[in-house]
Structure formats: C-alpha cells, structure tokens
Amino acid sequence: MSGFWQRRRIPLAWLLLTRQPGRLAVALAGIAFAGILMFMQLGFRDGLFDASVTVHKLFDADLVLMSPRTMSSIGMAGFPRRRLVQAMADPAVVGTTPVHWNLMLWRNPETRRTRSILTIGFEPGDPLFTDPSLAAKAHVLNQQGRVLFDELSRPEFGPIASWFRQGRTVETEVAGKRVRVAGLVALGPSFGADGNMLTSRETFLRLMPNTSPGSIELGLIRLQNGSDPRLVAERLRQTLPDDVAIYTKQGFEEFEKNYWRSSTAIGFIFTLGAAMGFIVGCVIVYQILYSDVSDHLPEYATLMAMGYRLINLLGVVAREGLLLAVLGYLPAWFAGQGLYALVRSGTKLPVYMNTERSLLVFVLILAMCMGSAAMAMRKLGDADPAEIF
Amino acid sequence: MFSTLLATNVPPAAVEPCVQLRQLNHWYGSGSNRRQVLQGVDLSINPGEVVLLTGPSGCGKTTLLTLVGALRQVMDGSVRVFGVELQGSTRGQRQQLRRSIGMIFQGHNLLRCLSAEQNVQMGADLLPDLGYRARRDLARQWLRAVGLEDHLGKLPHDLSGGQKQRVAIARALAAEPRLLLADEPTAALDSRTGREVVDLLKGLARNQNCAVLMVTHDPRILDIADRVVRMEDGQLMDRGQGERLWGAGRLPDTGREAAEG
Numbered sequence: 001m002s003g004f005w006q007r008r009r010i011p012l013a014w015l016l017l018t019r020q021p022g023r024l025a026v027a028l029a030g031i032a033f034a035g036i037l038m039f040m041q042l043g044f045r046d047g048l049f050d051a052s053v054t055v056h057k058l059f060d061a062d063l064v065l066m067s068p069r070t071m072s073s074i075g076m077a078g079f080p081r082r083r084l085v086q087a088m089a090d091p092a093v094v095g096t097t098p099v100h101w102n103l104m105l106w107r108n109p110e111t112r113r114t115r116s117i118l119t120i121g122f123e124p125g126d127p128l129f130t131d132p133s134l135a136a137k138a139h140v141l142n143q144q145g146r147v148l149f150d151e152l153s154r155p156e157f158g159p160i161a162s163w164f165r166q167g168r169t170v171e172t173e174v175a176g177k178r179v180r181v182a183g184l185v186a187l188g189p190s191f192g193a194d195g196n197m198l199t200s201r202e203t204f205l206r207l208m209p210n211t212s213p214g215s216i217e218l219g220l221i222r223l224q225n226g227s228d229p230r231l232v233a234e235r236l237r238q239t240l241p242d243d244v245a246i247y248t249k250q251g252f253e254e255f256e257k258n259y260w261r262s263s264t265a266i267g268f269i270f271t272l273g274a275a276m277g278f279i280v281g282c283v284i285v286y287q288i289l290y291s292d293v294s295d296h297l298p299e300y301a302t303l304m305a306m307g308y309r310l311i312n313l314l315g316v317v318a319r320e321g322l323l324l325a326v327l328g329y330l331p332a333w334f335a336g337q338g339l340y341a342l343v344r345s346g347t348k349l350p351v352y353m354n355t356e357r358s359l360l361v362f363v364l365i366l367a368m369c370m371g372s373a374a375m376a377m378r379k380l381g382d383a384d385p386a387e388i389f
Numbered sequence: 390m391f392s393t394l395l396a397t398n399v400p401p402a403a404v405e406p407c408v409q410l411r412q413l414n415h416w417y418g419s420g421s422n423r424r425q426v427l428q429g430v431d432l433s434i435n436p437g438e439v440v441l442l443t444g445p446s447g448c449g450k451t452t453l454l455t456l457v458g459a460l461r462q463v464m465d466g467s468v469r470v471f472g473v474e475l476q477g478s479t480r481g482q483r484q485q486l487r488r489s490i491g492m493i494f495q496g497h498n499l500l501r502c503l504s505a506e507q508n509v510q511m512g513a514d515l516l517p518d519l520g521y522r523a524r525r526d527l528a529r530q531w532l533r534a535v536g537l538e539d540h541l542g543k544l545p546h547d548l549s550g551g552q553k554q555r556v557a558i559a560r561a562l563a564a565e566p567r568l569l570l571a572d573e574p575t576a577a578l579d580s581r582t583g584r585e586v587v588d589l590l591k592g593l594a595r596n597q598n599c600a601v602l603m604v605t606h607d608p609r610i611l612d613i614a615d616r617v618v619r620m621e622d623g624q625l626m627d628r629g630q631g632e633r634l635w636g637a638g639r640l641p642d643t644g645r646e647a648a649e650g
Contacts, residue, residue, distance in 0.1 A: 010503065010507050015502040015507070019544075305460055306560075306564065307484060307490075309484055386460040
C-alpha cells in the first residue's frame with residue numbers, strides 16, 4: 001500500500017478525458033456503438049449456429065454414435081444398430097437409445113402443401129430427451145401411426161398445435177402415409193429443419209420402408225455418474241469397428257455447427273459485419289484521441305520542457321485509450337443484453353450473452369482503442385518543447 | 390509571504406559556473422534563407438546569481454533561453470550546464486538535464502484539465518524519492534508561498550492572468566530546480582505581486598544557490614539583478630556599456646525609468 005502511495009501520480013489521462021465531458025460523451029457513444037454492432041453481429045452468427053443444434057442439445061446422452069459418412073443432420077447415414085449393443089460391454093455405459101433420424105415430407109392439412117419435417121424415431125420406452133415431461137407423453141406413440149408434433153415448428157406446417165388444443169383430430173400425410181398427431185412437444189426449429197416430429201421406431205420404419213431395421217442414424221449412450229465421456233469415447237473407438245464414429249455430446253453439437261460454418265456464408269457475413277463495427281470504432285477513437293493530442297500539444301510540450309520523458313506522455317495517451325475501452329465497453333455490454341432479449345422474443349433465435357463473447361468483444365474494443373491510441377501517439381512527435389517559449 | 394520556504398540561509402557559493410556559453414552560434418534555415426540568431430555569445434552564470442537578459446524583440450534572447458534550457462540541439466559553440474556539455478548531447482541527456490532546470494513561460498502553459506494544485510504537483514512529481522502526499526504537500530506549500538492557498542482546486546480558466554503566472558512559478562519552483570529560466574515572469578502581474586514574485590526568485594537564488602536567468606523589460610525589478618546582460622542582433626553588448634545604462638537608472642533598450650531599489 002505504501003508503494004502505491006509512493007508511485008501514485010496525478011491521473012492525467014483520466015482528467016484529460018473527464019474535464020471535457022462533451023468530447024468524452026461522443027467518444028463513448030462511438031465506442032459503445034461499435035461494441036453493440038460487434039455484439040449483435042457475433043450474437044446473430046453464434047445464435048444461428050446454436051439454432052442448428054436445437055434438437056441435439058435436448059438429447060439425454062453422454063456419448064453419441066454416428067456413421068462416419070454422416071456430414072450433417074440433413075444428411076444422416078446409417079450404421080449397424082448392434083454397435084450400441086457392443087458399446088454396452090463397456091463398464092461405464094449404463095444405457096443406450098437407438099434413434100432413427102430423417103427428413104420426410106409433411107403435408108399441411110390446411111393448404112395441402114408439403115414441407116420437409118425432421119422425423120425422429122425411437123422406442124417410446126427408451127429415454128430420448130433430458131426433459132422428463134417427454135417420457136410421460138411418449139407412451140402415446142406405442143400405437144402405430146401416432147406422432148408427437150413440435151408446436152414450435154414454423155407455421156408453414158399448418159395450425160397443428162391450435163387444432164390439437166381445440167380437441168380436433170389432426171391427421172395428415174407424412175411420406176405419403178397417414179399419421180395422427182397424438183400430442184405436442186416443444187423442441188424448436190433448427191437450420192436443417194423448420195419443424196420436428198417424434199414417432200415410434202415402428203411407425204418410422206413404416207413411413208420409411210426402405211430403411212433397414214438393423215440400421216440406425218444415431219446411437220445415444222448414457223454413462224455412469226462420474227465417468228469421463230472423453231475417456232470412455234476413446235475406449236469405444238478402440239473396441240468398435242470403423243463403421244461408427246463416437247462423439248461426446250459437446251463434440252456432436254460442434255460437428256453439426258462446423259458443417260454450417262464451413263458450408264454456408266453465415267460465418268463470413270456476420271464476421272464481416274463485426275469487422276465493420278471494429279473499423280468504425282477504430283476511426284472514431286482515432287479521431288477523438290488525435291484531436292485530443294493535437295489540442296493539448298502545447299501542454300505536452302510544456303511537460304517535456306519540465307523534464308517529462310516522451311515515454312511518460314505516450315503512457316498518458318495509452319491510458320486514455322484504456323479508459324475509453326473500459327468506459328465504452330460497459331454501455332455496449334448492457335445495451336447488448338437488452339438487444340439480445342429483444343431478438344430472442346422477436347425471432348426465437350437463441351442469442352444469449354456468454355462469457356466467451358463478452359471477453360471477445362472486450363478484447364476487440366481494447367485492441368481498437370489501444371491501436372487508435374498508438375496511431376494518435378505519432379502526433380506527440382510534433383510536441384516541440386523549444387516552441388513553447 | 391515567502392518566508393516559510395526561504396527559511397534556510399545558505400550563502401552563495403562562488404564555485405564553478407553552472408552555465409557556461411563559449412562562442413555560441415545559432416541560426417535558423419539554410420542556404421540563402423539562413424538567418425543568424427546568435428553570434429559568438431560568451432556568458433557564465435554562477436550558482437545563486439540572478440542575471441537579467443534584455444534586448445529588443447528578435448535579438449535572440451528566447452533562442453538563448455531554449456539553448457541553455459536544453460530544449461534544442463546546440464549547432465555551434467559550447468553550452469555547458471552543470472558541467473554537462475550540450476554540444477552533441479543526446480535527447481535523453483537533455484531531457485535528464487531539464488529536470489534540474491525550472492522554466493517559467495510568458496504564456497503560463499498550465500494544463501487546462503488540472504487544478505492549480507495539480508499543476509504544481511506535476512512539477513513536484515519530478516522529484517525522486519518523495520511519496521504522493523509529500524509531493525502534494527509540497528505543491529500546497531508553494532502555492533501558499535505565491536499567495537494562492539485559497540485557489541488550490543481552481544482550474545486555470547477560473548484564475549486571472551496573474552494568478553496563472555503565479556501557479557506557473559510555483560510549478561517551476563516545486564521541482565526544486567538548480568537553474569531557473571524565466572521569460573517575462575512579471576509581465577502579467579501587478580506591481581505588488583510582481584515585486585513579491587521577484588523577491589521570491591531572488592530569495593530562492595540566494596538561499597538555495599539556484600541561478601536565475603530572466604528575460605525581462607520590467608524596470609521595477611532591476612534591483613534584484615546581480616548582473617544585467619543586454620543582447621542586440623544576436624550578440625551580447627559590452628558589459629560596461631550595459632552596466633552604465635542600468636546604473637543611470639534607465640532601461641538600455643527602451644529608455645524607460647528604472648524603478649527605485
């Protein structure tokens with residue numbers, strides 16, 4: 001503490017900024033605007049990628065088996081169902097659920113138009129999702145031709161949820177075969193599918209008769225509490241044949257996101273938008289700091305005449321940059337929170353403020369301010385102490 | 390008013406000069422645009438000595454101050470300050486030397502965003518081995534010495550021209566300089582304050598062995614000078630001529646009546 005008092009100096013950078021409240025307000029508004037732009041662009045990008053794994057996140061699984069030929073959820077390949085049985089040999093595995101997964105054509109019962117719907121088939125007695133309310137509804141699928149419709153599906157599938165709630169019998173065609181809606185679930189649309197429905201394995205195979213009964217698209221594996229999914233996955237990779245790929249649940253979600261990242265321009269477009277925010281912020285901060293240094297040039301020259309070193313003055317400008325970064329970031333973060341909530345309620349896009357993005361935008365704003373400060377520092381070279389007499 | 394800071398009574402030591410100029414030449418521009426500002430200037434100032442420098446505008450006084458103050462590179466001749474030769478010196482050497490030199494500018498050059506106390510503390514902050522509170526107390530002490538104890542928290546734009554000048558003087562003195570360079574320090578002050586300020590500077594010179602080189606046209610402060618040096622066309626005039634003019638009680642360049650000592 002005594003060392004702090006010994007070294008403490010007048011907070012020149014803080015005073016330079018705060019004694020000109022008008023200019024400071026403009027600077028903070030500019031930085032906050034750039035920050036909000038970056039928050040929104042990165043939020044949209046991550047929100048869209050997160051939306052691609054809406055259903056993936058709901059699975060009750062620690063590990064997921066897929067075919068190595070699978071590229072994404074819109075093109076699932078099958079693998080032998082017996083791999084799940086083989087996986088049960090591992091002492092850490094306590095349960096498995098075979099899952100059929102495919103896109104089928106759903107006919108809107110109101111308009112008669114068809115649209116692709118993601119159909120998930122499973123044994124109604126097996127755990128599928130972490131949501132326990134689903135287990136209570138799943139028993140209705142034991143009857144052939146029954147489906148659970150996702151009420152969060154886009155409206156193009158028809159007014160299914162409202163008809164069902166009204167007590168009407170909702171029947172339509174899926175893959176050219178008649179099905180009846182026996183209940184509603186809330187899953188949410190994703191990149192690959194505008195709507196979802198759940199059905200029993202038996203009904204699934206009836207809707208897709210070409211599917212081999214011994215083949216499944218996903219294998220959900222649940223582990224004993226305390227097991228390390230990575231270690232078990234590694235063990236299974238060594239024991240199971242190469243016709244199956246093993247992912248942790250997080251790896252399963254990343255696999256899907258990576259497909260959309262690499263196969264669409266979404267990442268590029270929104271990253272470009274964030275970069276534009278960064279550049280706009282750089283220009284604003286540079287203008288503010290440059291004019292600040294220019295306005296105070298005689299004062300900086302006076303300090304140099306008094307014996308202050310150039311490095312001391314560079315430090316003042318650097319601290320101004322740091323202060324602007326911190327002060328500009330805070331309103332950007334709070335505004336970002338509010339706007340995310342607005343986007344969530346308006347679009348159902350899962351856009352949330354997370355630590356990773358909060359840190360990323362802070363680092364970008366910091367780089368923006370410090371880079372601009374470094375450029376503005378060049379003006380300090382014009383401070384000639386000989387000119388002040 | 391200044392007695393608290395001038396309590397010690399150290400006799401001036403007539404040792405080696407703290408400032409020595411030998412055949413100093415300086416010019417601006419080059420080729421046909423070259424303008425000679427200083428020509429063969431020789432001058433020595435001893436510690437504790439108060440030297441007034443006068444002469445018409447454009448005669449090279451300010452250039453001389455900036456060279457002695459290590460604010461520019463010496464072109465030709467020798468400038469030694471506290472034994473450091475500035476001819477061929479590096480930027481770092483000049484910057485280090487400036488910490489021992491106090492400067493009082495005609496235009497105050499106070500930092501607008503700092504209060505009077507903080508401006509003075511910027512000078513005290515250059516002192517090594519002093520804690521924050523000690524530096525702040527020193528700043529307050531110097532402001533009290535120049536009669537501004539009631540204006541510690543005021544920003545420069547809330548101070549009059551004379552008050553600003555006194556803050557600038559306090560700032561220069563707070564760094565405990567061994568050489569003080571002043572450019573018309575009393576120009577913006579009324580006669581009473583001007584007298585107090587120059588008495589302070591003279592007391593500093595006497596008691597702290599600090600040399601003072603002051604550019605002035607103010608006849609009211611003649612009596613503080615140990616020596617008056619007149620400059621014309623980049624050259625120092627014959628000392629005897631200058632002394633005769635001052636001795637006659639008239640400013641050599643203006644013919645104004647000199648104030649009574």
